[in-house]
Amino acid sequence: MEYLEFELPIKELEEQLQKCRIIGEESEVDVTETCKNIESKLKETQKEIYKNLTPWQRVQLSRHPNRPYTLDYIKAICGDTFLELHGDRSFKDDKAMIGGLGKIGDQSYMFIGQQKGYNTKTRQYRNFGMANPEGYRKALRLMKSAEKFGIPVVTLLDTPGAYPGLEAEERGQGEAIARNILEMTRLKVPVITIVIGEGASGGALGIGVGDVVLMLENTWYSVISPESCSSILWRSWEYKEQAAEALKLTASDMKKLKLVDEIIKEPLGGAHRDREKTFTTVSNTIVKVYEDLKNLSPEELVSKRMDKYSNMGVFKD
Amino acid sequence: MSWFKRKTKGITTTTEEKKDTPRGLWYKSPTGKIVDAEELERNFYVSPEDGYHVRIGSKEYFEILFDDNKFTELDANLESKDPLKFEDTKKYPERLKSAQDKTKLKDAVRVGVGKSKGKDLVVACMDFAFIGGSMGSVVGEKIARAADYSLKHNIPLMVISKSGGARMMEAALSLMQLAKTSVKLAQLADAQIPYISLCTDPTTGGTTASFAMLGDINISEPGALIGFAGPRIVRDTTGKELPEGFQTAEFLLEHGFLDFITVRKELKNKVNQYLDLILNQPLRA
Numbered sequence: 315m316e317y318l319e320f321e322l323p324i325k326e327l328e329e330q331l332q333k334c335r336i337i338g339e340e341s342e343v344d345v346t347e348t349c350k351n352i353e354s355k356l357k358e359t360q361k362e363i364y365k366n367l368t369p370w371q372r373v374q375l376s377r378h379p380n381r382p383y384t385l386d387y388i389k390a391i392c393g394d395t396f397l398e399l400h401g402d403r404s405f406k407d408d409k410a411m412i413g414g415l416g417k418i419g420d421q422s423y424m425f426i427g428q429q430k431g432y433n434t435k436t437r438q439y440r441n442f443g444m445a446n447p448e449g450y451r452k453a454l455r456l457m458k459s460a461e462k463f464g465i466p467v468v469t470l471l472d473t474p475g476a477y478p479g480l481e482a483e484e485r486g487q488g489e490a491i492a493r494n495i496l497e498m499t500r501l502k503v504p505v506i507t508i509v510i511g512e513g514a515s516g517g518a519l520g521i522g523v524g525d526v527v528l529m530l531e532n533t534w535y536s537v538i539s540p541e542s543c544s545s546i547l548w549r550s551w552e553y554k555e556q557a558a559e560a561l562k563l564t565a566s567d568m569k570k571l572k573l574v575d576e577i578i579k580e581p582l583g584g585a586h587r588d589r590e591k592t593f594t595t596v597s598n599t600i601v602k603v604y605e606d607l608k609n610l611s612p613e614e615l616v617s618k619r620m621d622k623y624s625n626m627g628v629f630k631d
Numbered sequence: 632m633s634w635f636k637r638k639t640k641g642i643t644t645t646t647e648e649k650k651d652t653p654r655g656l657w658y659k660s661p662t663g664k665i666v667d668a669e670e671l672e673r674n675f676y677v678s679p680e681d682g683y684h685v686r687i688g689s690k691e692y693f694e695i696l697f698d699d700n701k702f703t704e705l706d707a708n709l710e711s712k713d714p715l716k717f718e719d720t721k722k723y724p725e726r727l728k729s730a731q732d733k734t735k736l737k738d739a740v741r742v743g744v745g746k747s748k749g750k751d752l753v754v755a756c757m758d759f760a761f762i763g764g765s766m767g768s769v770v771g772e773k774i775a776r777a778a779d780y781s782l783k784h785n786i787p788l789m790v791i792s793k794s795g796g797a798r799m800m801e802a803a804l805s806l807m808q809l810a811k812t813s814v815k816l817a818q819l820a821d822a823q824i825p826y827i828s829l830c831t832d833p834t835t836g837g838t839t840a841s842f843a844m845l846g847d848i849n850i851s852e853p854g855a856l857i858g859f860a861g862p863r864i865v866r867d868t869t870g871k872e873l874p875e876g877f878q879t880a881e882f883l884l885e886h887g888f889l890d891f892i893t894v895r896k897e898l899k900n901k902v903n904q905y906l907d908l909i910l911n912q913p914l915r916a
Contacts, residue, residue, distance in 0.1 A: 478860030
């Protein structure tokens, strides 16, 4: 397990606890009481730390190297029923954007999401979760295919942004994202969107226009990353914490602004601390949300979705 | 020994009597060509010697597109709020105020409806001078309402983009304007009302990732910068030198993202020619 800087007190206590247990096992000394004390102190420290997370600390948690990624969720939720589908049918298969069909109970879903890697090699292979235009076009192809057969769509958002590369520009990164956003506003099947990590700007929204949009507790969603915001507005990378604060990018801020619908609770310490529990919660949430959406006709779905996005924005009239 | 002898010391001419060149009388294009300001205006704000298209705003585009510069402005009083209490090196309301004072505009887009070559046209035109033409709630709402007006009255819509992208000071609210404007464009498309997107220098970020790339035709002006990520970000991320002409209108045309590039002088003709053709109407002279 890797620890973030603000988690170091927890790391220390966990190590103490482990040592205490080893001593107990290897010697005659009775350490039950000492272990108990450390354990309760650990619990308290955890509660204290995770209760008062700053926006920047949430951003760090959303990028935690042990955090589950899109395929982890899908494989845990769908098991062997998951069938990955590849390619945009015109250029190539983008490894940073994955998709495919899978079952929860008796219901099929089309899952789509950005995919990050878990070590240096796979991170490069997945392009750090930054999709190219072909990734967005692959996503749209899968959504249209789901629409054709009346299959609900679940999108899982986790990206530091769409890839700002030379070839991405040549192949129309802006157009690909714009097309997805437009087509998603009028897709005739339910779209459930969950931010599971980083929700960075157009790169996230490019698969993120949903009937119901949810955020896991320790994720962020905004128009720009705190680092880039800092470098543009403060002309220095040093102000990322202030930028994270100013952008109101946490799940609770986003819910207050009515830009997302619900927050999904994470286990204490973050999704990676109890992956199984996180997967179960997410799976149950998808089923519950779909139960409500499946009764709407395609026309009702689209018109509600359009109304919802038409009402976003704050201004003086 | 000097040729001229100063009778009194120092400069005695008062500021009022100073014979300085009035500001704005001349314009110098990036290649160094100099043009008389009035001549520039007569030439559609294009430098005659090198064809450089000077960055202009809504006032000038309305002048170019609407007959006799006659149009009605829609939602002229919409103004930004500060829902996030955003503060970087400056408070957002202060930024808004100084942008308003400097530009005499309310926000970064204006919408006009009027006749162009005798037929109704709704034009939403962005102003880069207002916080980099950035799109926040007001820009999103005004473009959405422009599309609503088009829908209600069955009038073609033209959006002239000139923007650095979404406005950071409204963060995710700005981001959601991409979806909001797209909703309206989807409705326009379903109603078979033509939508023309003119991408002008510069069109980048969230603007490119929404309405700027979603026209029935996407068109541009010579040399305009159009892209999703700005050139500096692309260079910094990839560590590669950018090829000459990268992200220019000509580059986008070559890669298939623009229908055509038009010089400003021909803009009004070309737009109306397209509308007559696509709507199967007799061509206007």
